[in-house]
Amino acid sequence: EAGVAQSPRYKIIEKRQSVAFWCNPISGHATLYWYQQILGQGPKLLIQFQNNGVVDDSQLPKDRFSAERLKGVDSTLKIQPAKLEDSAVYLCASSLTGSPTDTQYFGPGTRLTVL
């Protein structure tokens, strides 16, 4: 079974530039999550999709971050404009149904450095 795919693996940009990350979840998984993991901290949920609808985006900084999952499969997370404090690893995860007992399967992450 193929895992969660993410690209790019690494990205270096200057502040005020824009950047986009892509995620393809495990086939058949209805729920997709984007997390931000700052160095030395645990992952923090940014947004959760159920199929192509948003379930929770309460911790997404909506003035600069946006995400979409148009066809209920793959997803894109965008930052525009980036700030220094956005330097982090951005993790995508998926789960079968989104139930609180579901296992979330994580991708390798995209490491973003903002200079």
Next chain:
Amino acid sequence: AQSVSQHNHHVILSEAASLELGCNYSYGGTVNLFWYVQYPGQHLQLLLKYFSGDPLVKGIKGFEAEFIKSKFSFNLRKPSVQWSDTAEYFCAVRGNNDMRFGAGTRLTVKP
């Protein structure tokens, strides 16, 4: 709001030593509890989870964890660690909403 506290930032053990990593959470309702592990250069992956039933849960690679509701704790244990257990370990809690992770504990096992 939910929160998760992992007491140890970095633990160093010799092979064959016993391991216990602490995890405490703050949440008033029904919780689902997880331990994830990240081996060097690899993805986060599930070690074990608890959502009901026997509070002592067994996971992969000989790990187990005990849910103690009165102490709001879900500590991870392994009786004898191996060099290959060197990794970062994250405790996570999920109520009805989002999953909250602790800051992680880095485990280094010396051969």
